[in-house]
Amino acid sequence: MKKTQTAIIGAGPAGLAAAIEVAKAGGKVTLIDENGRPGGQLFKQIHKFFGSREHRAGTRGFNIGQQLLKETEDLGVEVLLDSPVYGLFPDNIISYLHQGKEQGLQAEKIIIATGATENPLAFPGITLPGVMGAGAAQTMINVNRVLPGKKILMIGSGNVGLIVSYQLMQAGAEVVALIEGAPQIGGYGVHAAKIRRAGVPIYVSHTVKKVIGSNEVEGAEIVALDNKWQMIPGTEQVLDVDTVCIAVGLTPLTELAWMMGCEFTFVPTLGGHVPKHNRDMQTTLSDVYIAGDISGVEEASTAMEEGRLAGIACSESLGLYSPEKAAELKRDVWNRMDTLRTGSFGEKRRDAKESLIKQSIGGLA
């Protein structure tokens, strides 16, 4: 069986950053991804990132992706593409498919950075062709350069809903409306202001009653909600749309960590069940680390920092860094991460993360 020192599953922002850190420390890294090219969801992020200069704020997501790819190449990281990992087994054995054949890889350490998947929302008509995840629409317009529809209803006013609405307009679609079940907008004010200035009505305290169409989306009926989230009869209105995008949060992709036997905890703020982990991103299994959305849904910038943290801690446990050097490097990452987790949204995530780390310590060796 093929062997490596550190195997990283998922070549998105977290996995790439982790790979760079381990390789910089002098470790041998194998990065595995199911897709035909690395970068995860970074290449569809065409907006400028927030944060400070060291977070590459003001740089667009796809440019950050290109920089990370160049670094991994320069450092000689081995990258296995078109290789979906379907199982993790005792003795750190990773099973994956490549060109239709089952392959095995044994690693001393494993970093799982599988990301997250979009949540659906239950309403009549959700299965009609033309109803899709906002992220799916974003991939189509920004990566594949194809419009999934012309007249869009966006459900959800978090940052994904707001940003993808704007990007659909940049790609030439009309966003007919954006609706939000809560009484206030979920994402950053600057993103909301941008689409409002472009003339998109934002209906808060509204939900979709049904999507209309016999074989595909032909319209959508929205309705106002009262302060107990109940539909208010008589407030229905039918929108002329051909596409409905759903942006109601993400759920960590945790299957491999469950399979491996990591202990889990349930944290709604972070997207649901997440593997318990300590400040080194180490799970309850000492050889298994996690980074990015699998450890709690946040943003690409925090995913990269967590990837660095996991990479540094993993290198330390391999003896590539002295405890003193590792402590210094980890402190820098934590300082940067703390500045990312500020503001009303960031603080909620920081508190959730801190309490997760605290409750995990007891269970960790």
Added chain:
Amino acid sequence: MRVKKHPILEEDTRVPDAIIIVDGKEIPAKEGEPIAAALLAAGIRKFRYTAKEGKPRGIFCGIGRCTDCTMTVDGQPNVRTCVTPVRNGMIVETQKGLGRWSDEQ
């Protein structure tokens, strides 16, 4: 519809360089793009019909998780079109139910 001009991204100058055959009809496509992208560009949104109720399905998650976009490709059913790249001459068929292998009796 393809997005050629864009305020942030460079103009997409790549022209379709492949043909895929969708339910017997030739559709222009770009080698390497997901099959689902070529179908959307051609205005095709119904990819399959469900086994029990015969209801149409199209692309939903776009990252290979939900399997709503599966079709029969080159005789193999249940191929995820959102993550399967186009090759020139591919034969793509709208899938009914669980589909049938091309060599199935």
